[in-house]
Amino acid sequence: MASSHPTPTYSESPLAWTSEFESHSFTVSQSRALEISIHNATSLRASNGQRYYAKIGSLDDRDQFIGEAESLKAMELAAPGLVPKLIDCGFIDADTKERDSDVGRPYFLSEYKDIGTLTTAGAKTLGKRLATELHAYKSPDGFGFHVPTYCGRTRQENGWYQSWPECFDALMAGLEEKLRVQGGYDGLCNQVKEVRERVIPFLLEPLVIQPVLLHGDLWSGNTGIDRSTGEPVIYDPSSYFGHNEADLAIGRMFGGIPESFYTTYHQYLPKSEPQEQYGLRQDLYQLYHYLNHTVLFGGGYAGSARQKMDRLLKEVSSI
Secondary structure, three states, rough: OOOOOOOOOOOOHHHHHHHHHHOOOEEEEEEEEEOOOOOOOEEEEEEOOOOEEEEOOHHHHHHHHHHHHHHHHHHHHHOOEEEEEEEEEEEEEOOOOOEEOOOOEEEEEEOOOOEEOOOOOHHHHHHHHHHHHHHOOEEOOEEEEOOOOEEOOOEOOEEOOOHHHHHHHHHHHHHHHHHHHHHHOHHHHHHHHHHHHHHHHHHHHHOOOOEEEEEOOHHHEEEEEEEOOOOEEEOOOOOEEOHHHHHHHHHHOOOOOHHHHHHHHHHOOOOOOOOOHHHHHHHHHHHHHHHHHHHHHHHHHHHHHHHHHHHHHHHHOOO
């Protein structure tokens, strides 16, 4: 649905809000628009030479900014340096400069990283850090997350669940509802409902797992190498606490992440038991992203979602 508040123009960019960013003890000396975000993103260079990533959004973006900020905060605790460090996220009225205003637009400020393509060596390091740090960070509150997060533009309501099947079913139910509202996907939605009723209990209830912190949207476009350090970086998260294997699914869908990532990852964190169902679980977790892409981009992804569901339902029926 189109926002009733227009997306900020360049004249409303974070450079125009330098007084807010300069409250963080630096003076903005240069601003450059970036084309890497659905929001109005800018690279700020401070007078001390440091660069920062800044963006502002519309009122409709408030929850999305909060979700990204809370995801980055959690991930920085779990795996320091693996994500750009959040500096601040809040709301400010563009006219009155009142902070935390009910009518204030969200702003976001983090460290800036000059990111290159993920290398084979970097993928190995990323696999190890994901397995031993991020996916070792457990939640005391169960499965889910304390605020909504967004996978692309799709809102994940989250909340807390006592079991992984319950949590993942809620995520799938959210997509099913969005597709029904869009219309034209009745057959697809009926198949999703069948997967929720038959496949999710069959594949996920036998798992004995702990809720660990996930990136949530770990495809190649959200990974890279920090050119200044050579270390891997991941960004644009839609985090929640879930089954670690769910974080591995979307990367294989679109390629671009070296195989060394997966090999190294499972050297440190083996596949969950029953291991013989690993491939089916990956199909199920990929299905979530195919359905989400159908929500976001239309029917081209619906065929891939149907293929996944056909296979899953057939396999479950044959066992």
